[in-house]
Amino acid sequence: MKLMTFALVLLAAAFASSASIPLHEPRGIEHASPHGGRVKAIPWDEAVQIMKTPPGGFCGKVSSLDTNATEAQPRPKCANTTIRPEWNRMADADKLSYVRAVKCLMDTPPLGVWGENATRSIWDEVAWVHDQLNVRIHGVDTFLPFHRLRRADALVARDQLHGPLLRLWFFTADYFGALPPLSKTGDGTCITDGAFANFTVRSPDPNHSSCLSRGETKQTTDEATTAMLDLCHGDATTEYTQHRRCVEQTIHAVMHEGIGPTMWLLATSPNDPVFFLHHGFVDWQWKRWQDAAPGRSMTITGCAEYPADGSPCIPLTRDTVLTTMGLIPDMTVGDVLDTENDVMCYTYDEF
Ligand SMILES: *[C@@H]1O[C@H](CO)[C@@H](O)[C@H](O)[C@H]1NC(C)=O
Numbered sequence: 396m397k398l399m400t401f402a403l404v405l406l407a408a409a410f411a412s413s414a415s416i417p418l419h420e421p422r423g424i425e426h427a428s429p430h431g432g433r434v435k436a437i438p439w440d441e442a443v444q445i446m447k448t449p450p451g452g453f454c455g456k457v458s459s460l461d462t463n464a465t466e467a468q469p470r471p472k473c474a475n476t477t478i479r480p481e482w483n484r485m486a487d488a489d490k491l492s493y494v495r496a497v498k499c500l501m502d503t504p505p506l507g508v509w510g511e512n513a514t515r516s517i518w519d520e521v522a523w524v525h526d527q528l529n530v531r532i533h534g535v536d537t538f539l540p541f542h543r544l545r546r547a548d549a550l551v552a553r554d555q556l557h558g559p560l561l562r563l564w565f566f567t568a569d570y571f572g573a574l575p576p577l578s579k580t581g582d583g584t585c586i587t588d589g590a591f592a593n594f595t596v597r598s599p600d601p602n603h604s605s606c607l608s609r610g611e612t613k614q615t616t617d618e619a620t621t622a623m624l625d626l627c628h629g630d631a632t633t634e635y636t637q638h639r640r641c642v643e644q645t646i647h648a649v650m651h652e653g654i655g656p657t658m659w660l661l662a663t664s665p666n667d668p669v670f671f672l673h674h675g676f677v678d679w680q681w682k683r684w685q686d687a688a689p690g691r692s693m694t695i696t697g698c699a700e701y702p703a704d705g706s707p708c709i710p711l712t713r714d715t716v717l718t719t720m721g722l723i724p725d726m727t728v729g730d731v732l733d734t735e736n737d738v739m740c741y742t743y744d745e746f
């Protein structure tokens with residue numbers, strides 16, 4: 396009860412202060428000051444509350460949700476849909492080619508989107524773009540469509556590889572290196588084994604330019620449970636916004652937060668190769684939710700942006716543009732909504 400009251404107070408506070416704070420959600424993740432954002436999960440009771448809150452309850456002053464979305468024409472289906480596998484079921488040879496493709500991105504000269512000489516590689520740029528987009532892609536309903544783009548996957552796919560997913564509670568040190576516990580002083584450990592041993596992070600904030608580091612907080616990673624997945628999956632009446640908030644702020648956040656410094660900072664998280672496997676898992680959850688009821692792969696609702704002046708949010712629609720600042724061509728939400736359309740062409744393996 397206490398926790399619940401706390402959550403409601405936060406909700407009220409968030410709406411009351413929305414005139415001064417462009418960011419909007421009561422307990423966001425990955426926001427705060429530029430480059431300082433750290434991923435924070437919400438407690439179970441708050442997630443339950445999210446799943447109970449009626450549609451529209453979060454966006455408060457949204458004027459025109461669900462704008463003609465249902466009238467939009469779906470894209471044609473893909474003729475040759477690929478299956479994205481679960482990491483632990485992949486053959487060693489396939490795991491190895493995925494790792495090689497990631498290392499290749501780490502060695503591929505930058506496209507220049509982060510300015511001249513700022514980076515060594517496309518890999519650095521992927522992390523930089525994710526950080527630059529900050530509140531446009533976190534704590535808003537754009538979160539799931541944007542991360543579905545999963546830029547590194549799109550780039551990896553140039554090598555004909557398709558992004559796998561990994562439930563990080565099955566973290567595996569083969570290839571990815573160790574997952575040591577967080578030190579008593581709250582520090583991570585530089586990863587010196589696995590395929591990415593001694594990889595250094597290059598961040599716009601020099602304070603975050605350091606080794607690829609991890610440090611598990613078991614108490615946090617243990618919060619990710621099947622019950623949590625089921626809660627966010629919801630029942631037939633669940634709205635997209637509820638699903639998105641629940642997934643983003645529970646399972647998604649728990650693993651970022653629980654795995655340690657590189658993963659818990661907004662500025663650096665995509666530097667850890669497990670980021671993309673984790674987001675594969677997040678995307679799988681959305682896909683599963685979409686498949687649970689007709690129309691969910693065609694329509695979208697919610698908020699793309701909360702203006703700083705507190706005016707109604709800008710709705711997320713099929714036409715909302717998803718940009719990667721030039722890494723890959725811009726796409727729209729409508730392009731990525733259905734993973735089995737002619738643009739995305741993938742589905743997930745059963746597991
Ligand atoms: C929705 O469709 C109606 C009828 O076609 C049109 O008048 C209206 O402008 C559309 N609204 C939006 C937001 O596109």
Ligand SMILES: *[C@@H]1O[C@H](CO)[C@@H](O)[C@H](O)[C@H]1NC(C)=O
Binds near residue numbers: 475477555
């Ligand atoms: C389907 O895609 C796979 C993998 O890209 C390719 O090997 C295969 O030839 C394709 N099949 C058809 C019928 O296009």
Ligand SMILES: *[C@@H]1O[C@H](CO)[C@@H](O)[C@H](O)[C@H]1NC(C)=O
Binds near residue numbers: 511512
């Ligand atoms: C980038 O590096 C090159 C070669 O060292 C140098 O000539 C150029 O001035 C640098 N550009 C910037 C913007 O620092």
Ligand SMILES: *[C@@H]1O[C@H](CO)[C@@H](O)[C@H](O)[C@H]1NC(C)=O
Binds near residue numbers: 587592593
């Ligand atoms: C990584 O750094 C550690 C400590 O400096 C060193 O012992 C190890 O050989 C390095 N590993 C690789 C693959 O460079």
Ligand SMILES: *[C@@H]1O[C@H](CO)[C@@H](O)[C@H](O)[C@H]1NC(C)=O
Binds near residue numbers: 600601602
């Ligand atoms: C880096 O850390 C120092 C010391 O904590 C701080 O004064 C400085 O503002 C930080 N730099 C950035 C860009 O946040």
Ligand SMILES: [Cu+2]
Binds near residue numbers: 525533542
């Ligand atoms: Cu993100």
